Amino acid sequence: MRWKNLGEHTVYENRWFRVNLADVELPDGSHLDHYLIRLRPVAVATAVNPDNEVLLLWRHRFITDSWGWELPAGVVEDGEPIPAAAAREMLEETGWRPGPLRHLFTLEPSNGLTDATHHVYWADEAHYVGHPEDDFESDRREWVPLKAVPDLVARGDVPAANMAAALLMLHNVRLG
Known part of the structure; x- marks a missing residue:
């Protein structure tokens, strides 16, 4: 129908x-x-290091008054290529510049209410540039073992559905 x-x-x-x-x-x-x-479209990015750890943000969301792990993300500026926006957001929010980004997948996290298209990217390397410009966005930034992702999601430590989907997909791609 x-x-x-x-x-x-x-x-x-x-x-x-x-x-x-x-x-x-x-x-x-x-x-x-x-x-x-x-x-506007949203660009999301993270990196996985040689130890199979994923770069995450621990942050508070005031709307739901909840804490959880997230990937760096933000809106794509007018005329900005989506991969460039993903790299920019990762650098601004973590202080880490990703290596070459790979498209992981695209999803619509709430298509019954919004047309928010989220484009998720990841890199298998990143270089620390310095303290994040947007450090107000999270309490901390950590490299978390990718093998821990299913348990983090199951415990509710990744409360945002788009972030849980991205991390589970990355877990599957990287660790199979």
Whole structure:
């Protein structure tokens, strides 16, 4: 059954997102108003070192008042290539510059409400440049054993679904 978006208008907008109201036609012909959030693409990046440790951020999310492990991530600026945005975010948030990035996968973490497309990349090397420019984004940055990822996710230490999916995929790709 396919829902049809017959049109939408913006009810709020800022630099990061737009909240739109859509007129949606359901398969039975009835209509409903559906709010949705239009977001810029998000670039995500990390590195795995020769010891099979993954570079993670330990951070607090005030919206859910939760702590957890995450990968560096942020919006892609207008005209910026997605891999360049991923590398920039990793450097800004960790102080580590990734080596050549590999595309891991792309996902839509909440496609019932948003059109946020997250592009996840990883590198098998990184070079420490210095203290992160955006150190306010996390309490600490650590190299965590990749083999620990399934247990971290199972315990709830990776509360964001997009980050859990990315880390489990990376675990599978790297450790099989």
